[in-house]
Each structure stands twice: as C-alpha cells, then as structure tokens.
Amino acid sequence: MDSISNGVATVLEALQITTFQKVQYCDDAYIKIKKAAQDQAPFDLLITDLSFKADHRTQKYPSGEILVKALKQEHPNLKTIVYSVEDRPAKIRTVLTECKTEAYVCKGRNGLKDLTEAIHAVYNGQRYISPQLVNTYKQSPPSEIDDYDIELMKLLANGLSQEEMSIHFKNNDIKPSSISSIEKRIVKLRNHFNANNSIQLISIVKDLGII
C-alpha cells in the first residue's frame, strides 16, 4: 500500500505538485474533501484505487467506486482519477459511466507513466483511459449469430444459390429474403468466422459442428 502511494507521490512530485494529502481510508478522504470545501480551499483532484482491504474499521465508503460516486454528486468540480488493478471491461465501463470519473488508469508496468498522462489530461479538461484498456473498452463485442444465420449456412452447405435461398425464405415466410440481404449476411458470416470465401465458411462451421 505504502509503496503504491509512494509511487503516486513520486509522480506528483515529478509534476511539481506539492500540495497533496495521503489517506488510507475512503472515509478519511471524504471527510478531508468535505472540510477543505468548507474552508474555501477545495481539493482539485482525487486519485483513488477501487478496492481496499477491509479491516477492523467499518467504512461508510468501503470502495473507491462508492466514494467517487458520492463525491461527484456533492462536488462536481472535483476531478477524479481511478488508479486500479481492475481491468475488466464491465467494471471499467460502470466506473466511467456511472461514477463519471475523468480518468481510468490501470496499474501495471506503465501505470505510473499513464498516471502522469492522466493528470495532464484531466488538468486540461480531457478524459483519459490507459491505452491497454482502450482496446478492451472500445473493442466490439463477440460477433453474434442467430437461427437465421444457421439456416442460411445450412442452405449454403446444401449447394443452394442465393436466388434459390431467397425463394426458400419467401416460401417459408422468413425475413429477410431478398437476394441482396442474403448476400450481405453471407459476407458478414464470412467475416465472423474469418473465412475467405463461402466454401471455407462452410468448412469451418461444419468442423465446429454448428451445422
């Protein structure tokens, strides 16, 4: 814990930020921020982890997530950076959207470097997310196929032409049934299964046992 906060302190010192306070508990942070706001000398930035080891002290704010959420409501001008080992996209998404934190920095080999960049960005009124998380955060979810796609690939495997498929879908009242939409689907499916052509697509899905 201390080594981490020392790391953070090093970063702050390197940035020539001299006025900062370190606390071990979220509750303490909350009280200090409240008091500073009352004394007309509010804090500009909060850097917090998400999870803290629970001990004998009962906490009103047991996690950084809750602390940030509460402070963001009461002190909208306070900037926050979440600095955590957590790299699950779902978690990051909730922290970014629900807690409205300005920056999310993942602890790791480049953690401190990222933190420096995050402080710069936040200072300039921008948002920041660690580069290695940007991918997961922004990456499109796994491709989804449905029963229509399965049926389409079955027909393809049976050697039907796109015209014949279109007639088949029309006869069975399945939509979409136009040749152009069938063609688009096949292209999409080839893309999903990393296939160069329809023959390879059928081969892959046959091997997987999908059809």
Next chain:
Amino acid sequence: MKNLPLSFLFFIPFVAFVTAASHSQTQPDSARFYYNLIVNPQKSIDIPKGIKYYQLQKEKHLKEGNTYQAIQDIRLIAIGQNTLGDLYETETAFVEALTLIDTAAESDTLSQSRVGLYNQLGNIYRFQYNYEKSIKAFDNALRFSKKQTDSITIINNKANVFKDSQDYESALKQLNLAKSKNNISQDSLLLALVLDNLGSVQAKLKIPDALENLKKAQKIRAQENNLTGLYASYKNLTLYYFDKKEKEQATKYANKAYQTANTINIASFVQDALSLFVIIGEDEKMIAYKNLSDSMAKEKQLAENKNAFIKYNVANERKKTAAALLNEEKQKTHKILFLTIGLLVFISSIFIYFISKSKHKKEKLEQIHITESRISKKVHDEVANDVYHLMAKVQGNVTENEELLDDLEKIYNRTRDISKENSAIEIQENFSLQLNDLLLNYQNEKVKIVTHNISKIEWKYLSSIKKTTIYRVLQELMTNMKKHSNASMVVVSFQQNNKKTLIEYTDNGKGCELKNKNGLQNTENRIQALNGTIIFDSKPTKGFKAKITL
C-alpha cells in the same frame, strides 16, 4: 264453549276410522277386534286393552322395520289415549308418529298418513285453545288429503275450530262446503257428523233449519248404534232446547245424554253429561261453580301446555346437540390425528433440516477445501515457479533491466489473472453484456469468438447463482482454451428450453483425450451443485466441445 271437550272427543275416532278403514279391511280378525276396542269402545276396559295391544304391535312392527304399520299402531294408541282424555299421552304418541315419518324414507303411503296426523294435530291444538295453529294443521291435512271422505272430515274439524272461536259465519261456510261434497251421502255417519255440527251452528245463528239437521243426525246415529255420536247429538239437542227456553225438552235430552254416557261408561263422557244438568238447572251458584271449574281447567291446560311440538322440538334439539357433540368428538379425534401428523412432520423436517444442514456444511467445507487447494496449486505452479526462475536469473546476474521488467510484468499479470478468476463477480442487470465482456477478454487477433443467440435468452428469469455459475464455467472454459487449445475459432451457443438453459461451447483447437479432466473438474462440480449437467466431447485434433444444461 262449554261443550268443547266433548265435541272434540267424538271427532277423533271418526277421523281414525275414515283414514284407517281401507287398511283395516285387510287386517286379520284379532286386529279388527282390537281396532273396534279403540274406535268403538263398549266397556271402560276396552280402550286400555286396545292400547296395550297396539303398543305390542308397534314394537313388533318397528323391529320388522315396517314403519308404515308402526305409524298406524301409534295412531290408534293416540286415538285411544285421546278418548281416555289423557292428552299428554296422546301428544307423546303423536310425536312418536311424526318422528317416525321424519326418519323413514319418503313413500306415498307414509305421505298419506300425514293427513291423519295433521288432522289429529289440528285437534290437539284446538283442545289447547291454539286456534291459529289448529287451522294451519287442518289446512296441511287438506293439502295431503286425496280421499274426499277424508277432506269432509277435515273440513268439519276446521268448522269446529271456527265454532270454538265463536266465528259462526266461517264455521257455517265450512260445514256447507262439507255438506255439498258429492260423496257425503255414501257415509251415513259422516253425514250425521256434518249435519249435527251444522245444526248446532245454525242454532247459534238462529237459522230455522237447525232443529231439522240436529234431529236428522241423531236419527242416523241411533240407527248405526254409534254411541259417542249419539251422545253428541243428545247434548246438542239439549243445548238447542235450552237456548230456546224449552226446559222440558232440554231436560229430556239431557237425561238421554246422561244415559248414553253411562252406557259408554267413560268418566269424561259422564262428567260432561252431568255438566249439562248444571247448565239447564239454572242454579246460579251451580253455574258459577261450573264456569269457575271450566275456566280453571282451561287455565290449567294453558299452563300445562306440554305441547307435543315443543317436546318434539326439544327432542329434535337434543338429537341435534347429540349429533353436534358426536361431530365435535370426531373433529377432536381428527384434530388430534392431524396434530400428531403435523408434529411428526415438523419433528422429522427439523431432523432432516439438521441432517441436510450438517451435510451441506460438510459439502461446503469440502468445496472450500477444494477451492483453497486449487488456488494454492495455481499460486505454486504459476507464480511461485516463475518467481523462483526469476530469482535464479537475477542471482546469475545475466539479466538486463528491461528483460527483468518483462518477466516481472508476466508474473504480475499471472497473479492478476488468478485474482480475477477467483474474485467475486457482481451479476449485472445486463447479463448478456457481462458475458460478452468476459468473452471479449479472450478475443484477439488469433482467436475469434462467435456467440449464437446470446441476446435471445431471458436472463432475468435465471437466479443469480445460476448466472454466476454460467459466468464462472464459461470463464474456466475460455481460460482453458487460451492456455491449451491453440484454437482460432470459438462458438458459444445459447438456447432456452422450457426452464432449462442449454449452453454449447465449441472450439476448433487441438482437442485432447478426455481421460483426465485436469482443470475442468471444477466446472463439473459447479454445474452439478445446481443439478445441471456438463458433457465434454473432445478428441485430439478434433476440437473441444462442452454441453451445459442448467
């Protein structure tokens, strides 16, 4: 009013005769003999003799289950008791008959015997000065009556009630109705009865036909040797002449009435006959005495109204109470039974609860133990070994700073993976998105992941424990895939069948022999804990499949 008790007395036998006549013809000779003892008594001993006979008959018939005959027996007992003037006993018998009809299965003959019973009931009420109820009873009798002769008798009785309540106009109406019935001339005694009554009512209303009717009735009765009837005729004639102030004629008929009463030899008749002399004697004190004793008798009767119906009701009530008590007792027994069963179930469920709890506790402990050893093994295999290697490297002093950092990052990532795999997961509202995020972690340039119908599943109907399990199992399958399979394609297919969720994992990796399930034993434990199934299917170079049903 003064002639009331007697006019009552002689109607009863007549009714009985009419309603029972058709049956009496089929009775054996001894029965006929006893029947006559009751209906037409000649000596004072006759009626008690008859009553005794019919009591025995009643017992016999009841034993045989012949309710109809038993009711007939009871009716004759009632007639006998009534003639003896023992009202209380009459009522008792009457109650018995009604009760029998109530309890017996419905039949036409039984229903017919209601006519007689209602008729008698009407007479009893009349004797108790309960005119309203009496009229009602006669109306009931008329309702059930099918024979015209019966109806005539009942109408005549109804007229008597009106006469008692001094409503002579209504009485006259009823008697004219009775007289106009077609069949009346066929039964001379019935005709005499109606004529006699008609005469006495006409006398009260000062209608000139009165004497003619009275005499006609007396003549018929004399011919038929109907002593009780004849007595009534003499009495009515006495009163008729007394009202007309013809004292000589009145005394003559009073004497005749007294003689007849003596021949009948029944105390109540004799007493009634003697009272006639009091009336015509015109001795003020004697009349005062008679009026007093009459009104005292009435008072006594009213006070003593040990009404048969009340008694009947009381008996009914008692029966109901007994039934209720029995029922209560039964319910009590049931209650005790249910309580016992409930208690047994309760105790055994407590027992089962504790057993299963301790079993569960044991299983839980086992699970914890398994998890602990799994994690400890992982830490040992994946972290400790690497750290040891790194230590060796650093000792050898052959490492450069950058290389050392790379190694350290690898170890750091490993520990982070272990932590992620074992940290608690919060099930989010959008579970398919959460699953997608999970799968996304394993997708890269080398591995493509495709889901089938993941957004079609109604995740909100699944319990969170099931969702957690699905999450964990998929996580383990994907981790396994990433570590060992070299797969380039993964398909995760979802399906919902009734309440079951089917999940099929397929990859095109190098597959394996399924002999030892290595890391996948844990997924099996998880699924089985929720009564689900997981089936693995794999062969070297043929990819890997897992079918989960939950």
